[in-house]
Amino acid sequence: MKKIIRWPGLIAFVVLVGGLAGFWLLFADAIVKGMIERRGTAMVGAKVEIAGLDLSLMPAGMKIRGLAVTDPDNPMTNAVEIGEMVMMVDSGRLLRRKLIIDEMGIEGLRFGTARSYSGAVKKRTADRPKVSEKPAKTFDLPAFDMPNPKEVLEKEDLETIRLANELKADIETAKAQWETRLQELPDQQTFEDYKTRIRKVKSGARGLTGLLGTAGEAAALSKEIKADLDRIKAAKAALETDRASFEKRARQVAQAPAKDLKHLVEKYGLSSGGVANISRLLFGEKIYAWVTTAQKWYQRVQPYVAKVTASSGDKKEKPAPPERGKGVDIRFREANPLPDFLVRKIHAQAVLDMGDIGGAIENLTLEQHILGAPTTFAFTGKDLKQAASVAAKGAINFVSPQKPVHTVDLSVDRYAFSNAVLVDDPSFPLALKSGLADLSVRGRLDNSGINASGTLNTKKASLSLDMGKDAGPVKTAIASALADIRAFDVRASAIGPLEEMDIKVSSSIDEAIKTALANQLKAETDRFETALKTTMEEKIQAAVGTPDQYPAALDGIEKELAGRLNLGESLLTDLGKR
Amino acid sequence: MIRLLAKLLKALNSETEPGQISLGICLAMIVGFTPLFSLHNLLVVLLALVLRVNLSMFIVGWGVFSGIAYLLDPMFHALGLAVLQSSALESLWIVFYNMTLFRLAHFNNTIVMGSLLVSLVLFVPVYITANRLIRAYRDSVLAWVRRLRIVELLKTSRLFQTYQALSS
Numbered sequence: 001m002k003k004i005i006r007w008p009g010l011i012a013f014v015v016l017v018g019g020l021a022g023f024w025l026l027f028a029d030a031i032v033k034g035m036i037e038r039r040g041t042a043m044v045g046a047k048v049e050i051a052g053l054d055l056s057l058m059p060a061g062m063k064i065r066g067l068a069v070t071d072p073d074n075p076m077t078n079a080v081e082i083g084e085m086v087m088m089v090d091s092g093r094l095l096r097r098k099l100i101i102d103e104m105g106i107e108g109l110r111f112g113t114a115r116s117y118s119g120a121v122k123k124r125t126a127d128r129p130k131v132s133e134k135p136a137k138t139f140d141l142p143a144f145d146m147p148n149p150k151e152v153l154e155k156e157d158l159e160t161i162r163l164a165n166e167l168k169a170d171i172e173t174a175k176a177q178w179e180t181r182l183q184e185l186p187d188q189q190t191f192e193d194y195k196t197r198i199r200k201v202k203s204g205a206r207g208l209t210g211l212l213g214t215a216g217e218a219a220a221l222s223k224e225i226k227a228d229l230d231r232i233k234a235a236k237a238a239l240e241t242d243r244a245s246f247e248k249r250a251r252q253v254a255q256a257p258a259k260d261l262k263h264l265v266e267k268y269g270l271s272s273g274g275v276a277n278i279s280r281l282l283f284g285e286k287i288y289a290w291v292t293t294a295q296k297w298y299q300r301v302q303p304y305v306a307k308v309t310a311s312s313g314d315k316k317e318k319p320a321p322p323e324r325g326k327g328v329d330i331r332f333r334e335a336n337p338l339p340d341f342l343v344r345k346i347h348a349q350a351v352l353d354m355g356d357i358g359g360a361i362e363n364l365t366l367e368q369h370i371l372g373a374p375t376t377f378a379f380t381g382k383d384l385k386q387a388a389s390v391a392a393k394g395a396i397n398f399v400s401p402q403k404p405v406h407t408v409d410l411s412v413d414r415y416a417f418s419n420a421v422l423v424d425d426p427s428f429p430l431a432l433k434s435g436l437a438d439l440s441v442r443g444r445l446d447n448s449g450i451n452a453s454g455t456l457n458t459k460k461a462s463l464s465l466d467m468g469k470d471a472g473p474v475k476t477a478i479a480s481a482l483a484d485i486r487a488f489d490v491r492a493s494a495i496g497p498l499e500e501m502d503i504k505v506s507s508s509i510d511e512a513i514k515t516a517l518a519n520q521l522k523a524e525t526d527r528f529e530t531a532l533k534t535t536m537e538e539k540i541q542a543a544v545g546t547p548d549q550y551p552a553a554l555d556g557i558e559k560e561l562a563g564r565l566n567l568g569e570s571l572l573t574d575l576g577k578r
Numbered sequence: 579m580i581r582l583l584a585k586l587l588k589a590l591n592s593e594t595e596p597g598q599i600s601l602g603i604c605l606a607m608i609v610g611f612t613p614l615f616s617l618h619n620l621l622v623v624l625l626a627l628v629l630r631v632n633l634s635m636f637i638v639g640w641g642v643f644s645g646i647a648y649l650l651d652p653m654f655h656a657l658g659l660a661v662l663q664s665s666a667l668e669s670l671w672i673v674f675y676n677m678t679l680f681r682l683a684h685f686n687n688t689i690v691m692g693s694l695l696v697s698l699v700l701f702v703p704v705y706i707t708a709n710r711l712i713r714a715y716r717d718s719v720l721a722w723v724r725r726l727r728i729v730e731l732l733k734t735s736r737l738f739q740t741y742q743a744l745s746s
Contacts, residue, residue: 009627016623096681324651325613327689330662332675 029053032062044079044300046070047119060091070119071112073296078115083108087343099341106348147268149528149535156264158536160256164544167249171550174242178557185235186228191567194225198575222575229568236561239554246551253547257533257540264536265529278478279507282422282430283490288503291450291494298406298445298498305366305398339367348379354415355384359392368399388414405446410454412439417458428465428475430482435461449497456490474520481516485509581740594632596716600708602626602635604701610643611654611693617683618694647693658692 024031033053040048051066064085071079084107090100201221204214322328343364350357359379365371374397381390394408415437423430435458443452465479490507605626609619626636647654662671674680684690723729732738 004630006628006630009629010624013624013627016627017620092678095678097684321652322655322688325648325689327613327655327658327687327692329684330659330671330686330688332668332672332686335676 028055036064040069041121043304044069044072046072046075046121049119060089060094062087062089068113068115068119070115072120075118075120076115078113078119079111079297081108081110081113082106083110093338097340098338100338101343102345104343104346106346109348109350111350111352147528149532152264152268152532153535153539158257158260158540159263160253160260160536160540161543163249163253163256164540164547164550167246167253167547168544168550170249171246171553174246175553175557178239178242178554181235182557182560185232185561186564186568188564188567190228191564191571194221194568194571195574197221198571201575218575222572225568225572225575229565229572232561232565232568236558236565239558239561243551243554243558246554250548250550257536261529261533261536264532265525268528268532278513279490279510280505281428282509283492283507284503284505287492287494287505291452291501291503295498305401305404337370339365339370341365341367342371350379352381352384354386354390354412355381357381357384357390357392368397369401372399374399386416386418387412403447405444407445408441408443410439410441412437415439417461422463430463430465432458433462433464435459443494445498449495450501451495453491453493455492457487458489459487461486461488474517474524477517477520478513481513482509484516485512488512596709596712597705598630599632599635599712600705601629602632603639603708604705605631606636606639607643607700607704608694608697610640610645611647611650611697613684613687613690613693616690616694617679650693650696651689654692654696655688656692657695658688658690661691661695662686662688 032055033050036053037048037050047068047070049066049068049070050064051068053065054063056062064082067080067082067085068078069080071077085104087101087104090098090102093100198221201214201218204217344362346361346364348359348361350359357379358381359377361375361377363371363373363375365375368374374395376393376395378393379391382388384390390410390412392408392410394406396406398404417432417435417437419434420432421429422432437456437458439454439456441452441454443450445451463482463485465475465482488508490505490509492503492505494501494503496502605622608622609626612619625631626633661667671686674685685694
């Protein structure tokens with residue numbers, strides 16, 4: 001036995017294992033902290049930091065203090081900050097490589113807090129899913145002042161000028177073609193020749209014998225002249241057709257300025273549609289920004305869900321080649337199936353500007369298809385600093401990964417607005433100085449896209465628009481109308497595929513503005529139209545003259561054809577008198 | 579490093595049983611082929627320390643087999659995947675999967691399964707082959723090697739002196 005067993009080896013083994021366990025106990029906190037920070041940073045694409053972390057063995061648990069998740073799109077801001085997070089881990093399940101947290105407590109949950117230094121990471125790790133970056137949608141301010149007609153006409157190509165130039169060029173071409181054709185038709189010389197022959201026929205027709213002798217020749221001559229006259233008549237008819245066509249086009253050119261004027265007035269004028277649909281301008285950009293932010297975070301999480309659900313598919317399916325040395329974990333049927341990571345219940349207390357709200361998140365896991373239940377959340381707050389009550393509830397449901405359905409319901413009662421900037425644009429600095437609002441939002445996201453709608457009813461409102469010294473009459477009228485508004489509602493909806501959702505915003509403010517501006521807009525638009533018409537007529541006159549006179553260029557050819565026709569017909573008459 | 583090499587040379591040339599050296603190689607193969615932080619490796623290390631296995635050969639072999647494992651990694655994955663997805667063995671894997679010990683052993687990982695299977699299958703053949711090679715080396719090659727001029731030169735080196743010091 002002594003020859004086989006090396007007893008000091010057993011001591012060495014105990015020392016080795018003990019050393020490793022001691023090392024883990026001493027440095028586990030730092031190791032786990034580093035792991036969470038590294039993995040989190042890779043997932044988010046910006047720094048994830050922890051101020052302190054304590055692990056406990058009996059009972060197994062963890063306490064995290066000062067967790068800060070940087071907003072990757074704004075590295076000087078934390079998307080989420082958590083004061084303290086305490087969790088108890090099911091140690092039995094941990095041995096089976098499952099992190100099951102029965103209860104978790106989150107205190108001091110804050111959103112959008114400022115950072116003292118940038119949380120950007122230089123190198124974007126491969127872990128971070130690519131989020132489609134699309135340009136921010138802007139809701140441009142409509143023009144509140146009348147544009148200068150000369151400036152408008154300088155940058156616009158008029159249809160009238162284009163049509164007139166085309167007509168002119170076509171008439172020139174036709175004129176050249178007709179001049180060529182005239183040379184091919186019987187001309188003055190041809191008819192002089194006929195005249196000479198007629199004279200000969202007449203001189204030979206003396207007496208009965210002479211008369212009978214020249215009768216045949218006269219008939220042949222008459223036939224020739226008639227044939228030439230027919231050619232000239234056909235040409236004249238064709239010329240008249242051409243001219244009629246050109247005259248028709250000239251009439252169209254004459255009508256084109258009216259169309260140009262209408263188009264330019266619609267484009268540059270102060271339409272009630274542009275100015276009075278002000279709610280889209282006031283709230284559209286903000287709603288778009290909220291929806292886009294939610295969309296971006298959804299896109300960040302979605303690939304992890306897809307990865308987890310894909311790995312649990314058909315076991316016979318060949319998985320993608322793994323990272324070298326890592327392999328693939330194959331799942332088998334479990335007696336009590338549970339996800340690899342699950343937080344059964346989170347009690348959270350969030351600190352918002354409007355006041356503190358509390359609530360619970362249940363069944364937080366990426367492997368909902370194993371758990372068979374969606375992640376749900378419900379938060380409420382009452383008697384807050386800025387609102388009477390807040391309630392938010394919803395579900396993130398991808399229990400069936402192919403048919404995910406996520407819902408959210410949010411309601412805020414009597415939210416007190418105070419100096420809220422509605423339009424952050426120096427040309428239209430609109431603010432809601434005060435107001436009490438009830439907000440209700442309901443949304444659903446599934447494979448077909450987003451379907452969200454919300455209403456905001458505001459009472460005791462006080463809107464203010466700081467007017468500059470050089471504000472035009474329209475802007476002044478808008479400011480006056482807005483100042484009179486004491487209550488308004490806003491209805492918004494976002495419908496369609498995430499990438500191409502259609503955001504609609506309407507408000508009772510629109511109607512108020514429309515009514516207030518009705519006369520003002522009409523007067524301003526009429527004034528603009530008159531000034532534009534005069535300037536445009538001058539420009540057209542200078543560029544193309546009088547297009548209705550263009551067909552007169554064919555007058556000479558028409559006259560020439562008429563002359564030849566008269567000459568031929570007089571010859572025929574002369575021949576008949578023989 | 580010199581000391582380690584000297585120990586290895588000593589082990590090869592000493593009266594150490596070829597079986598003890600071969601066992602060191604075989605255990606090193608398991609640790610080298612399979613992922614280091616696996617539960618079964620704790621047992622392998624315990625065996626390497628408690629049994630009279632040649633530790634120098636175990637350590638050197640571990641390094642060598644780890645290098646080979648890097649090259650064989652795709653094969654280990656493919657084999658592990660085939661075994662774990664085998665319909666015939668599915669019921670066995672389900673039983674294992676529901677046992678804490680096996681879950682802790684991470685048997686359901688394709689690399690762990692593939693590399694462990696390869697090292698266990700090769701264990702006996704490698705043991706026998708290594709035994710024969712060591713005997714052959716000692717019987718015929720050692721005497722011939724000792725006569726080589728370069729070996730005579732090496733005997734004056736620091737490595738050899740360390741080796742001699744260890745031997746004495």
